[in-house]
Amino acid sequence: MPELPEVETVVRLIRPRLAERRIESCDVRWERTLGGIDRGSFARAVVGSRITRVWRRAKFFVADLERAGRSNGALVGHLRMTGRVHVEPREFDPGPYVKVSLALDDGRVMHFIDVRKFGRLWYAAHSDEQLGGLGIEPLDDAFTGEWLFRALRSRRRLVKPLLLDQTFIAGLGNIYVDESLHRAGIHPLARSDRITRVRAGRLRDEIRATLTEAIEREGSSFDVFYRTPEGNPGGYQDEFKVYGREGQPCPTCGRAIERIVVAQRGTHVCRRCQRR
């Protein structure tokens, strides 16, 4: 599923194709993708705008807009589970699952494609409408071991659901939480307020290493859904140590990886390497 590394990959690939482009028209095939406004309002808001900057926050991608020389809010997107973004020539066939298409002034078209319809492409007068409640960005300098230690201690929750909570740390999803916890030797059912300073520091380092390595590999593609905007799969799924490896040996100790359910999420864990 698209998490921080996948969205970062998407942003890096679409940025050069969107920056400085003007939106000339739009075609909305599934209105609910717009997240609450009707297609007419959406079109009035975005058509005629120029995209000034493309960036990422957590699992959101953002395209800042400007019209008549003045800031005009932003397009804010979330791929949820099966969303994809393509920026392609007019002749490109986006397939049956395209939800919103934005025609650009260089002849290309940005397509928002989504099989399961959970993804969203909002127009926001201010991007904080979607981004305001998010927690710390795990690749920011402010995300230190000491910060994480204190933050974990200030809550009394199971560590995995807490790491998935986007108001706590923004950008991690099921895959990278399982991988980071394994690399840090922490059991997903560990209580957040019982994690020591040393182990919190280790967890911070492993979260950052996991995300950084995944970005280098252009994300993870373990099923048919996630592809880069150029249609290529990512490569990080080959590095998974626990995710999707139930019954297979732990790369560290050889014990069979177990699959349990934590917070209604499939959770992959090595009982020998990960301590509660």
Place this chain on the structure above:
DNA sequence: ATCCTATCCTGGCTGC
């Protein structure tokens, strides 16, 4: 404060 369940969706898989 925290946890649990349902909801949104549909392709793909399992089992008969």
Place this chain on the structure above:
DNA sequence: TGCAGCCAGGATAGGA
């Protein structure tokens, strides 16, 4: 081969 039923999963709302 066909089909019913279940599952995955990010985020959120509402209830316990």
